[in-house]
Amino acid sequence: MEITGNEIIHQYLRHNKKFPHVLCPGCGHGIVLGTLIRSVHHLGLPKDDVVIVAGIGCSGRLAVYVDFNTVHTTHGRALTFATGIKMANPKLNVICLMGDGDALSIGGNHMIHAARRNIGITALILNNNIYGMTGGQSSPATPEGAVSMTAPFGQLEKSFDTVQLACGAGANFVARGTVFHVNNLEKLMIKAIERPGFNMLEIITPCHTQFGRKNKYKTSVEMYRWLKANALDRERYEELEESKRGDKFPVGVFVERDEPGLEERYAELKARFSAGRNG
Amino acid sequence: MARRKKNKEIFALGNEAVVEGALIAGCSFYGGYPITPSSEIMEIMAQRLPMSEDGVFIQLEDEIASMGAIVGASMAGRKVMTATSGPGFSLMQENLGYACMTETPLVVVNVMRGGPSTGLPTSPAQSDVQQARWGTHGDHPIIVLSASDVQECLEMTIIAFNMAEKYRTPVILLLDEITAHTREKIRIPQPDEYEVTSRIVPSIPPEWYKPYEETVRGVAPMPPIGSGYRFHVTGLTHDVNGFPTSRPDEVVDLMERMHRKIDQFFYDIQMHDELMIEDAEVVVIAYGSVARSAEYAIEQARSSGVKAGLLKLKTLFPYPRRATEKALANAKSIIVPEMNMGQISREVKRVNSGRASVRTINRVDGQIITPSEILKVIMQG
Numbered sequence A: 001m002e003i004t005g006n007e008i009i010h011q012y013l014r015h016n017k018k019f020p021h022v023l024c025p026g027c028g029h030g031i032v033l034g035t036l037i038r039s040v041h042h043l044g045l046p047k048d049d050v051v052i053v054a055g056i057g058c059s060g061r062l063a064v065y066v067d068f069n070t071v072h073t074t075h076g077r078a079l080t081f082a083t084g085i086k087m088a089n090p091k092l093n094v095i096c097l098m099g100d101g102d103a104l105s106i107g108g109n110h111m112i113h114a115a116r117r118n119i120g121i122t123a124l125i126l127n128n129n130i131y132g133m134t135g136g137q138s139s140p141a142t143p144e145g146a147v148s149m150t151a152p153f154g155q156l157e158k159s160f161d162t163v164q165l166a167c168g169a170g171a172n173f174v175a176r177g178t179v180f181h182v183n184n185l186e187k188l189m190i191k192a193i194e195r196p197g198f199n200m201l202e203i204i205t206p207c208h209t210q211f212g213r214k215n216k217y218k219t220s221v222e223m224y225r226w227l228k229a230n231a232l233d234r235e236r237y238e239e240l241e242e243s244k245r246g247d248k249f250p251v252g253v254f255v256e257r258d259e260p261g262l263e264e265r266y267a268e269l270k271a272r273f274s275a276g277r278n279g
Numbered sequence B: 001m002a003r004r005k006k007n008k009e010i011f012a013l014g015n016e017a018v019v020e021g022a023l024i025a026g027c028s029f030y031g032g033y034p035i036t037p038s039s040e041i042m043e044i045m046a047q048r049l050p051m052s053e054d055g056v057f058i059q060l061e062d063e064i065a066s067m068g069a070i071v072g073a074s075m076a077g078r079k080v081m082t083a084t085s086g087p088g089f090s091l092m093q094e095n096l097g098y099a100c101m102t103e104t105p106l107v108v109v110n111v112m113r114g115g116p117s118t119g120l121p122t123s124p125a126q127s128d129v130q131q132a133r134w135g136t137h138g139d140h141p142i143i144v145l146s147a148s149d150v151q152e153c154l155e156m157t158i159i160a161f162n163m164a165e166k167y168r169t170p171v172i173l174l175l176d177e178i179t180a181h182t183r184e185k186i187r188i189p190q191p192d193e194y195e196v197t198s199r200i201v202p203s204i205p206p207e208w209y210k211p212y213e214e215t216v217r218g219v220a221p222m223p224p225i226g227s228g229y230r231f232h233v234t235g236l237t238h239d240v241n242g243f244p245t246s247r248p249d250e251v252v253d254l255m256e257r258m259h260r261k262i263d264q265f266f267y268d269i270q271m272h273d274e275l276m277i278e279d280a281e282v283v284v285i286a287y288g289s290v291a292r293s294a295e296y297a298i299e300q301a302r303s304s305g306v307k308a309g310l311l312k313l314k315t316l317f318p319y320p321r322r323a324t325e326k327a328l329a330n331a332k333s334i335i336v337p338e339m340n341m342g343q344i345s346r347e348v349k350r351v352n353s354g355r356a357s358v359r360t361i362n363r364v365d366g367q368i369i370t371p372s373e374i375l376k377v378i379m380q381g
Helices: A005-012 A029-043 A059-065 A078-088 A100-106 A108-116 A162-169 A182-194 A208-215 A220-230 A234-239 A262-278 B014-025 B039-051 B063-075 B086-102 B129-134 B150-167 B177-181 B248-263 B289-303 B321-328 B345-352 B371-379
Strands: A050-054 A069-072 A093-099 A121-127 A173-178 A199-204 A231-233 A249-256 B008-013 B029-032 B056-059 B080-084 B106-114 B120-124 B143-146 B170-176 B183-188 B232-234 B272-275 B282-286 B308-313 B315-317 B333-338 B357-362
Touching: A005 A029, A029 A059, A029 A093, A029 A121, A029 A182, A050 A059, A050 A078, A059 A069, A059 A093, A059 B232, A078 A093, A078 A100, A078 A108, A078 A121, A078 A262, A078 B029, A078 B056, A078 B063, A093 A100, A100 A108, A100 A121, A100 A162, A108 A121, A108 A162, A108 B063, A121 A182, A162 A173, A162 A199, A162 A249, A173 A182, A182 A199, A182 A249, A208 A220, A220 A231, A231 A234, A234 A249, A262 B039, B008 B014, B014 B039, B014 B080, B014 B106, B014 B150, B014 B170, B014 B177, B014 B183, B029 B039, B029 B063, B039 B056, B063 B080, B063 B086, B063 B106, B080 B086, B086 B106, B086 B129, B086 B170, B106 B150, B106 B177, B120 B177, B129 B143, B129 B170, B129 B315, B143 B150, B150 B170, B150 B177, B150 B183, B170 B177, B272 B321, B282 B289, B282 B321, B282 B371, B289 B308, B289 B333, B289 B371, B308 B321, B321 B345, B333 B345, B333 B371, B345 B357, B357 B371
Parallel strands: A050 A069, A050 A093, A069 B232, A093 A121, A121 A199, A173 A199, A231 A249, B029 B056, B029 B080, B080 B106, B106 B170, B143 B170, B282 B308, B282 B333, B333 B357
Antiparallel strands: A173 A249, B008 B183, B106 B120, B143 B315, B272 B308
16 A cells, blocks of 8 residues: 555654744745655665754754754754764765755855765755844845845845855755755755765755745745746756846756765775785 | 784874874774874874774864764764864864763864964964863863873873763863974883773663663763664753753753763872872972973972972863872972963862962973973972
C-alpha cells in the first residue's frame, strides 16, 4: 500500500519534541523541511547516516524537529562544523540548513571556502530576504529599495546573487528553487543531496511577518503569488530580453559537475600512504 | 624477533613536542589556520596525520572555522586539536563557548605572543591567561594548563587530551613563545607509559539514551555522530534530552552540573610542582618559561642562605588554591613574576587575602624575565 505524504513526514519527526514549532503562519520554512524529509525518504538514506547542521535564525530552528543527527550551531558557522563532521566521517550525509543572513553575511567567508574546497556537503540556503528571528533587519539578500527595520528609508545596498556567488566560488552543483514550486524543489533537493562535492541549493521562501508586511504584500498568499509569477526556468529567463526581465528571476540548475569532494581526494592521499605501509 | 625498544630521545622544539604528545594521546584530527609562533604545530601535523592510520588534517579559512571544524570532528568521535596565538585565539572564543555549552572535548594550544591586537608576533608573552579563562561569553567552566619546558610540552599535551575526554570540556594549553621555540633534548615515552583516556560512550540502547543526563561524575556518555544515537545538539540552554529550554529549573540544573563536573575534581585537575617549599620564607609562584628562570634564581638564593622556594603552576585554571595556601603557610613574602601586567598575581592575591606580602615582576616588552631579575627581588627579603 502506498503511504501518503503525511505518513512519510510523521516517520521522520521527533515524537519527544515539544510542539508547536516556532514558525509564523505563512512561513515557507515548513515546506522546505517537508521537502527535505521527502528527499531523504526518496533516496532511502538511513536516519543514522544523515546529519543536519543548522545555523542561527528561523532556518536554524528547523533541525530540532527531525529525527536525524541534528546539530544547531553558531551564527554563520554551520558549514565549519559540517566540514569537520564530513572530514571526520565521510560516510555521513551532511546537510546544512542556513538562512540568507546566516550563510551570506556572517558566514559568507565559510560559504565561499566550502564551495572552493568542494567539500561533500549539501548547503540549503533558505533565502527570505530578511533577518526574521531578530525582528526584520536588512540582510545581504534584501533587495535594493526594500524597507526593513534597519533600512526604514529603503535599502541602499545591492543584494547578493547567491547562485552567481556559489558558481564563482567553484561549487559542484548550484541550483535555485522556490517553496511555491514544490515538486521542482524536491527534484533539485534530491540532486543536491545525492551528488558528490559541494552542492548549493538556494530556496526562495517568503517571510510575511518581517518582510512582506513592510513591503506592500498584504498577505502571505500574495507573496506566494509573486513567486508563481516571477520564477522562470533558467532557459526561459535567459531567452528573455533584459528590458523585460523586471522582477523575474531564474530557477533551476546552474552548475552540475562531478568533481570528487575534498574528503574523497583526502581518502586517495591516505590510500597512497597505506599502500606504502602494507606493501 | 620482537625486542624492547630503547628509550627514544629526540632534539625537538616545544611545538614539535606538542605534536608528539598529541599523537600519543590519540589525536586524529587537526584543523587550523597558520599563525606565528604556533605554525610549526600545524606544519608537522600536516605531514604526520595523512601518513597515520586514520589521521585527518585540514587547513581552514580562519580560526573561527578551525574551531568549528574541530568541534564537528569531535562530535563525530575524533580526538581533536588546534593551535594558535593571541589574535587567532580571540577569533576562536565564539565556538569555544559552543564547545563548553555542548560539552565537546577538544584541545586548543595557544602559543602566547605580545599583545594586544597584532602586538609582538615573534616575541614571548603570557598575556592571554585571563582570556583563556574568561575569553568566551557567559559563565562557563574550562581547564587551562601550561608547560614550562619542551619535555613538559609533550606531557601536558597528553594530559590536556585526557582531561578533555574525561570531563567532556575544552582544555586550553598555554605556552609562551620561548617554550614553543626552545629546542632541547626530550625523551619520547614508551607506548604504555602514559595512561590514555578516551570519552565514555553509551552502552545502553539508543532509545534510553539522554545526551545531557545527570550522572555521579556530572559527565554523560558521548556517542559519535552516526553510531545510532540520534539526538539534538545546540548552543541554546538545553534540557537533558538536548532540546532548547528556558524553564528556570532546567536551566539551573544544566549550569550547576556543567560547573560541578569540574569543581568536584579539583584534586585531579589542579597540577603543580613544588621546589624547596616546606620551609620557604620567600615563595616564587611562576608558570611557563618564567618558572625556569625562577628555579635558577631560587637555587642561587638558597646558596646565599635565603630560604626561597618555588611553586610552579601546571594548571592555571581552575586556579590551584590548595597548593597556593600550602605555599603560603610559612611564607612572609610571595613573588609572582609573569610576562604580562599581572594576570596570575590577581589569583594569588585573592587566595592570599592579605596574609603575606605579594610582589609582582611584570615584563610586557617582549623580553624574557631573567633569573637575576627574580633573584634581585628575592634578596630584597
